[in-house]
Amino acid sequence: xxxxxxxDSQVPVFEEAPVELRCNYSSSVSVYLFWYVxxxxxxxxxxxxxxxxxxxxxxxxxxxxxxxxxxxxxxLRKPSVHISDTAEYFCAVSDLRSGGSNYKLTxxxxxxxxxxx
Amino acid sequence: xxxxxxxxxHLITATGQRVTLRCSPRSGDLSVYWYQQSLDQGLQFLIQYxxxxxxxxxxxxxxxxxxxxxxxxxxxxxxxxxxxxxxxxFCASSVVGSGGGVTDTQYFGPGTRLTVL
Numbered sequence: 001x002x003x004x005x006x007x008d009s010q011v012p013v014f015e016e017a018p019v020e021l022r023c024n025y026s027s028s029v030s031v032y033l034f035w036y037v038x039x040x041x042x043x044x045x046x047x048x049x050x051x052x053x054x055x056x057x058x059x060x061x062x063x064x065x066x067x068x069x070x071x072x073x074x075x076l077r078k079p080s081v082h083i084s085d086t087a088e089y090f091c092a093v094s095d096l097r098s099g100g101s102n103y104k105l106t107x108x109x110x111x112x113x114x115x116x117x
Numbered sequence: 118x119x120x121x122x123x124x125x126x127h128l129i130t131a132t133g134q135r136v137t138l139r140c141s142p143r144s145g146d147l148s149v150y151w152y153q154q155s156l157d158q159g160l161q162f163l164i165q166y167x168x169x170x171x172x173x174x175x176x177x178x179x180x181x182x183x184x185x186x187x188x189x190x191x192x193x194x195x196x197x198x199x200x201x202x203x204x205x206x207f208c209a210s211s212v213v214g215s216g217g218g219v220t221d222t223q224y225f226g227p228g229t230r231l232t233v234l
Contacts, residue, residue, distance in 0.1 A: 036225075043119060043207060043225040090160060104150065104175055105223060107160035 002027040002093050006108035014116050015083055021076040021111045023091030033074040034092040034105065035065055044090065050074060061085070086115045120144065121226035123208050129232045135196040138229045142189055142210030148172070149191040150211075150223060151183055155204035166191055167213070198233045205230050 007022040025031060032051050036044040048059025055067040065076045074091060089112075092105040120143035130136055142149050151163040153176075162175035166185035177183075180198075185191045195202060205228045211221035 043121070043227045044209075045119070045225070046222050049222065104162035104165060104173055105152075106162070109159045 002031065002095055002106045004091050004093055004106055004108035006089075006091055006111050008111050009109065010112045010114065012114045012116060013081055016080045018079050019077065019081050019085075019113065021089050021091075021113065023074045023076065023108060025072050025074065025091070025093045027072075027093060027095055029095045031093045031095050033065075033067060034094070035059065035063070035074070035076050036090045036092060036107075037061075038088045038090065038110075040087070047076070047089070081113070081115045083115050083117060085113060088112050119224040119226060121208060121210050121224050123206075123226035123229050125229060126227065127230050127232070129234065130198060131234055132198055132200060134198050134233075135194065136198065136231065138193040138195070138206055138208075138231075140191045140193070140208030140210075140226060142191070142208075143224055146210035146212055146224070147189065148211045148213060148221075149185055149189070150209040151177075151191070151193050152207040152209065152225075153204045154207060154228070155201075158204075160207075163193070195231070200233050203231055203233045 003026045005024045013019050034049045035047040037047050038044050047063050048057045050057045050067045058064045063078050088110045090110045091108040122141045124139045147168045150165045154160045163177040164183050165173040169185050180196050183193045207228045208226045209223040211223045
């Protein structure tokens with residue numbers, strides 16, 4: 001079984017400061033990794049995903065994440081945040097089951113990023 | 118706008134009642150996924166359909182059922198509702214999700230907020 005741990009439930013930062021949202025996963029098989037963002041009263045939007053290849057993944061809105069297999073982590077970073085980045089961020093995994101069709105996403109509990117002026 | 122539509126946006130009902138949530142996937146997407154988001158459980162996968170057939174089941178209660186119709190829209194039926202069923206229910210869709218489609222992005226709808234009184 002897979003699990004995802006988002007270490008911080010809330011992260012307050014000031015505008016233009018850098019931010020890192022932490023995500024660790026546990027799985028007995030190789031995984032695909034995702035970060036989704038949920039703005040207030042909206043659905044989830046994909047920020048970025050890691051499937052294979054380069055461990056540094058760039059996404060939308062200036063976000064990037066680095067896959068670290070040895071530490072089973074997939075932390076999300078942005079060098080300078082804006083007020084509009086205030087939202088809840090979810091890390092998710094989907095496992096690589098050869099020949100299977102179970103593509104469910106397992107989500108972490110979410111991290112509420114609040115950007116203050 | 119993800120292209121996934123969900124109706125109704127809000128639903129208020131009483132314990133013991135039955136409700137139906139509807140989802141229309143993005144044009145061309147064959148897979149539909151249902152997720153439940155609650156404060157205590159977070160985002161949890163319920164069930165996946167691919168081209169009309171059930172493909173994967175998650176933490177879906179026996180009181181809940183779903184189906185995908187020939188036009189690919191899906192309905193989630195919740196019966197004998199309890200207070201604890203109050204949650205945000207999301208539908209997501211992807212192009213395939215079967216036999217190699219695990220890399221497909223899941224696009225989420227805006228959700229249906231269910232309140233059971």
